[in-house]
Amino acid sequence: VLHGALSPVGGGTCSVLLSHCVTRVPSELLTQSVLLSHRATCHPRAEELQGHRWATFTREEICAYQSQPMAEMWQRCARRVTEAIERVVEFAKRLRGFLELSQHDQIVLLKAGAMEVVLVRMCRAFDAATRTVLFEGKLAGPELFRSLGCPELVASIFDLAQGLSALRCSESELGLLSALLLVNAGRPWLQDRPRVARLQGHLDVAFRLLLRRTRREGLLARLPSPGQLRALCSQHLEQVQAFRRLHPGVVSASFPPLYRELFAADPADVPAGTR
Numbered sequence: 001v002l003h004g005a006l007s008p009v010g011g012g013t014c015s016v017l018l019s020h021c022v023t024r025v026p027s028e029l030l031t032q033s034v035l036l037s038h039r040a041t042c043h044p045r046a047e048e049l050q051g052h053r054w055a056t057f058t059r060e061e062i063c064a065y066q067s068q069p070m071a072e073m074w075q076r077c078a079r080r081v082t083e084a085i086e087r088v089v090e091f092a093k094r095l096r097g098f099l100e101l102s103q104h105d106q107i108v109l110l111k112a113g114a115m116e117v118v119l120v121r122m123c124r125a126f127d128a129a130t131r132t133v134l135f136e137g138k139l140a141g142p143e144l145f146r147s148l149g150c151p152e153l154v155a156s157i158f159d160l161a162q163g164l165s166a167l168r169c170s171e172s173e174l175g176l177l178s179a180l181l182l183v184n185a186g187r188p189w190l191q192d193r194p195r196v197a198r199l200q201g202h203l204d205v206a207f208r209l210l211l212r213r214t215r216r217e218g219l220l221a222r223l224p225s226p227g228q229l230r231a232l233c234s235q236h237l238e239q240v241q242a243f244r245r246l247h248p249g250v251v252s253a254s255f256p257p258l259y260r261e262l263f264a265a266d267p268a269d270v271p272a273g274t275r
């Protein structure tokens with residue numbers, strides 16, 4: 001699925017015409033194109049989030065979610081996170097230099113980093129005052145997700161969103177942070193590590209210059225650590241396995257193919273030659 005989504009045929013990249021800002025230095029051009037790619041692939045858009053006074057779910061609606069079967073709630077979340085990951089794939093395709101990497105390395109970087117970008121992007125849809133997140137059109141607290149049966153994972157997701165929203169990141173900061181979560185030369189299985197490292201270097205310089213320009217250098221020390229993001233993604237994988245043991249067949253029968261490919265690859269799915 002990921003391979004198909006990356007094929008240039010499926011929606012070409014839009015190389016942003018930055019003709020109107022001839023005075024900018026390369027790193028500011030890069031920052032601007034990352035910001036445009038980020039804004040184009042986040043939903044809802046920043047304006048919609050700020051302007052709108054989102055409603056919270058009523059007690060009855062929360063009870064309805066809490067009494068849904070576990071499999072139904074898992075399917076809902078799997079569908080929504082897959083939609084979010086598809087937008088992250090689109091964001092990656094618009095990142096200058098990403099599509100020039102080998103398909104193999106593009107897939108390696110997305111498999112390792114797409115979920116981390118979704119978790120970082122989540123803080124945009126998070127309301128710190130009420131500790132709620134936008135879910136299916138209204139603001140939901142962790143208790144709404146009770147029927148998932150994984151309270152620690154839900155708590156970790158909310159903690160991360162709470163921590164990130166306290167940093168009050170700008171869309172440019174979130175865009176460059178997301179780009180650096182994807183273009184990470186430290187990921188395992190990369191074929192052309194030096195090439196990824198060069199692209200990562202440009203993004204790192206652009207991020208640092210942005211932070212210096214806006215006097216936000218202190219942000220770097222307060223961002224979630226790679227270990228925290230990795231731990232959350234591992235917790236998610238453990239819970240997917242636990243869910244599959246409780247409900248054999250549901251994931252393969254009714255979860256999105258992209259979700260299955262990323263988080264529930266069956267040994268049986270692996271091409272015979274490499275089993």
Ligand SMILES: O=C(C1CCS(=O)(=O)CC1)N1CC[C@](c2ccc(OCc3ccccc3)cc2)(S(=O)(=O)c2ccc(F)cc2)C1
Binds near residue numbers: 074133148154
């Ligand atoms: O916020 C987003 C999107 C971020 C990218 S965007 O472009 O700004 C559109 C909005 N989210 C995408 C969907 C959401 C999501 C987040 C993490 C996640 O982790 C994997 C998982 C799978 C199954 C069970 C538990 C956890 C799954 C879905 S959600 O459903 O609202 C959800 C929320 C809290 C929670 F505790 C569980 C689910 C949050």
